[in-house]
Amino acid sequence: MNTADLGLPVDVPSTALFTDHYELTMLQAALKAGTAERRSVFEVFTRRLPEGRRYGVVAGTGRVLDAVENFRFDPGVLGFLRERSVVNAETLDWLAGYRFSGDVWGYQEGEVYFPGSPIMRVEGTFAECVLLETVILSILNHDSAIAAAASRMSSAAGERPLIEMGARRTHELAAVAASRAAYVGGFTSTSDLAAGFRYGIPTVGTSAHAFTLLHDRERDAFQAQVDSLGRNTTLLVDTYDVAEAVRTAVEIAGPELGAVRIDSGDLLLVAHRVRQQLDELGASDTRIIVTSDLDEYAIASMAAAPVDAYGVGTQLVTGSGHPTCSMVYKLVARAESADPTDPLVPVAKKSSGGKTSIGGRKWAARRLDEHGVAEAEVVGTGPVPEELQERQLLVQLIRDGQVLSRESLDVVRERHVAARANLPLSATQLSRGEAVIPTEYV
Template sequence: MDAITAHHSTALLTDRYELTMLQAALRSGAAHRRSVFEVFTRRLPNGRRYGVVAGTGRLLDAIENFRFTGAQLAWLGDQGVVEEDTLEYLANYRFTGDVHGYPEGEVYFPGSPILTVEGSFAEAVILETVILSVLNHDSAIAAAASRMTSAAGDRPCIEMGARRAHESGAVAAARAAYIAGFTATSDLEAGYTYGIPTAGTAAHAFTLLHDSERDAFTAQVESMGRGTTLLVDTYDLAEAVRTAVEVAGPTLGAVRIDSGDLTLLAHRVRRQLDELGAEKTRIIVTSDLDEYAIAALAAAPVDGYGVGTSLVTGSGHPTCAMVYKLVARATTPDGPLVSVAKRSAGGKTSVGGRKWAARRPDADGVAEAEVVGTGPVPEALAPHLLHVPLVTGGEVVGREPLTAARERHKRARAALPLSATQLSKGEPVLATELLTS
């Protein structure tokens, strides 16, 4: 039996042209030339002030599990994707190179060298699709989540978008949202796999199931305790709030509002709860929230937000447009690297050479520029370099607890100029400066 089963192998998360390029390069003799690939984005989604790196931990697992099973190789042969000599190479494929990159949770800007992959062309080129698939998805979700948690301030945000996404994508989205400050997820698989706190109580169906709203609330409180959250907008809101407090008492944990004018209703419910003696009962709001709706509720007596569709779709930007480009290669397997870059018209150019990146702070410690270079690192920038080792000699060295990425994002966002948190359309909050040798 294969050491990596088909269920866990990530080797076919690959576009066909990766393997056809590999085959042609093996035939030309260039496949084993040392090469450097770089992940970057030429621009941020329209109006975004910064990006968020997410998915790194998942990507390390994907690289480690990028091994072809016997069944996969047989299928590639049967389909005529590649020939026998290429199948023999793939049968023994292991990535033995190095990966450096921005650590997970860090922010990035146009031109930031988010990830650098170095190895033979053969080893590195076939990782392109899985790398971009993970980083583009997770970073898009994290960027949206960061805007939402920034708008929410100290009020908690709960991720609850599993029913609005692909089942696997929903788990990845919950992970990315947690990195960017969400406090919990409704998705149990995300909780099981990544240790994210889970939350959830009841939907409208639970109330509709029972003969009365009182019966439904009584059943839920008896099952989950007085600290539970009761959904109060199935029928008449004011009557439901009154019934909720009568059933659970003034120590009721929370009520949830899922429809209507949330600002107006939150004020009415807060006043009613206080009049009923439930001053500490919290108000949670849901209903197609995004960062703009959350910001609009800042002055409302709301204690937390549940966010679904907008979050798991990147709040209108479900990808980051990251690309994977060859920026340096040797002319022989062990020769010196030379810079290469795409120069075609149409704006899809790239800058050659292996790059370093640093975030230059001003005198007050606030970031003022993203500096990217191909030559020696200026002494003043050495303490502010952003890359960390992720894979060394084929061995994963960059794994860390998810909480570390979460704390890093909090620090990185706090170190940006205050305009980074503005939701109005604008340019990236930091300019990217290029220093070439």
């Protein structure tokens, strides 16, 4: 796999520098102390959901697998570390041969999660696992935040399709990842061609206000677009007077006009007026697409409006107010020596301030009620109860450093739909509340 597949600039040879300085200094100190090769278990989890959210969405797993596979300290990276004196020569020698050779387990991408859910578990030596902390967290925190916002918007939209249009509202590389995460969460297409190229997401787009303003008359702009793209195109009708624009659009394209887009004003009111006007003009099959700083609340408010699709940008790519999931990557168990047969000892941070952790290598399962609806997230460190054996959530993603399989985004999307459908109905409420099911520790 090349770096373009990861959304990286072509001159970045690996993902090895997507890390924090202190991870390398910890490595150096552990190598000197003789503790670097102790078998260790790190887990990714969040202590709480973003305020008001009822569930989280696991997204970015596929990108994590790519990042781990491409985590290599090539000569250019090693030269940078040597020049900056980040680590000593012995550590540079160790890094030159770095290849992750451990195991990774995780919730499947598209699954939902809750506070304390061990959504990813990384096992290997301390040295090889600690280096992956930042790249794993940066991917999962970003992508899961976007997917959660997308899921809420998808739920609010019902059967109406959602278009991701946020590329110009975020970093150019984050935009590609955001489009992928939005697709996982329920969006159907994107305006970002890089996302379409890398991930096969359907792309859409026609014109902006600049195209209308380029021409001497709105009529000329509409005619040029129809001549080029056909009658099934989408015409932007709110550059000047909406009613006049709709009338002109139907005159030029006829009742076969594909859609009109409204990007300003009172969208609810304007959509009703445009729908009535289109029907009176005989364009009853022409769809109405609305854009303009939408979020899940605005989408929900238009549930009864004659709208056929929504385009969402800023609020989506910023997580609709929650741009991160506050996931952490914590050491939860380690051996007492470098002997690979040594048993694992649970470890955990015990300081005050709400940042305590639970030690031990964990499993997770979702208990269902008699109707097949989720009623609890069960997390434990001992034997898995027999009644939960078939409900376990962690699957192996990497074995001995080798990625076991990769899934298509369509499979991931379908998984999310099924996972959300298995939650209590209150999961889709937009009103603020706690996690829709509790996390129980056994």
